[in-house]
Amino acid sequence: MRKPLIAANWKMYKTPAESVAFLHEFLPLVCNIDDIDIAIYPTMSSLASVIGAVQGTNVSAGAQTMHWLNEGPYTGQTSPTMLASINCDHVLLGHSERRIYAHETDDMVNWKLRAALAQGLIPMVCVGETHDKRESGLTEAVLRWQISCALNSIKPEEAEPIVIAYEPVWAIGTGSVAKPDQVSEAHRIIRREVAARLGEQCAERMRIIYGGSVKPENIAGIMEQPEIDGALVGGASLNPHTFAAIIQNALPVAHAASRSKC
Numbered sequence: 001m002r003k004p005l006i007a008a009n010w011k012m013y014k015t016p017a018e019s020v021a022f023l024h025e026f027l028p029l030v031c032n033i034d035d036i037d038i039a040i041y042p043t044m045s046s047l048a049s050v051i052g053a054v055q056g057t058n059v060s061a062g063a064q065t066m067h068w069l070n071e072g073p074y075t076g077q078t079s080p081t082m083l084a085s086i087n088c089d090h091v092l093l094g095h096s097e098r099r100i101y102a103h104e105t106d107d108m109v110n111w112k113l114r115a116a117l118a119q120g121l122i123p124m125v126c127v128g129e130t131h132d133k134r135e136s137g138l139t140e141a142v143l144r145w146q147i148s149c150a151l152n153s154i155k156p157e158e159a160e161p162i163v164i165a166y167e168p169v170w171a172i173g174t175g176s177v178a179k180p181d182q183v184s185e186a187h188r189i190i191r192r193e194v195a196a197r198l199g200e201q202c203a204e205r206m207r208i209i210y211g212g213s214v215k216p217e218n219i220a221g222i223m224e225q226p227e228i229d230g231a232l233v234g235g236a237s238l239n240p241h242t243f244a245a246i247i248q249n250a251l252p253v254a255h256a257a258s259r260s261k262c
Helices: 016-029 044-054 078-083 096-101 106-118 131-135 141-150 180-198 200-205 219-223 239-248
Strands: 007-009 035-039 060-062 090-093 122-127 161-167 207-211 230-233
Touching: 007 207, 007 239, 016 044, 016 239, 035 090, 044 060, 060 122, 078 106, 090 200, 096 219, 106 122, 106 141, 122 141, 131 141, 141 180, 161 180, 180 200, 180 207, 180 219, 219 230, 219 239, 230 239
Parallel strands: 007 035, 007 230, 035 060, 060 090, 090 122, 122 161, 161 207, 207 230
Antiparallel strands: none
């Protein structure tokens, strides 16, 4: 069984004080949930504050990006060793906004992935096609290429912590949500490529989650798809009650009835 993961990408929002205020409201709303892993990716300036605020809770903290080298003359960058030194658990790699605005390449994603694994971080690798690529029938080719590049030189025994996030670029922040059959097919493509690279057993264990205009109203339908192991949430994660509602709605119905209050 693959334990679901619901993660919040706060992008360039929330100061340290705002982040702590969010968690003050949010943590009591999800403190009894152990059927789903919960992670929050704040801005780098708020990361230490978030790590401190979630310590001892069922919520983990992650960075939105990192460099692949442990040190060097790279102004404005943060290294994997720096993240590990402040007890950061997760790191987001290859998000489409990083690929577009920071010109991150597939090779860079691979370098970062290998560096994250070396430091014991849980890496979430983002992949996804643009609207033009989907309309041209190139979704499978894009996903297979991105996965094959990301997993280059990764050994099966190293791969257990890796999470893949399928984020169709045309659905991020647009309000458009990929149809369940589109998402399921994309996840099957990704899992087949992982199997080709790392073996069937590794592919079956790897969590593949969906991101793209996820909301409380659509998360249940998303999670009903057997290939989908969770969600990476953008704008809807900025409100503590909305993000908590997404997590609550993602819980299996059988467990929802038996949850107890904190």
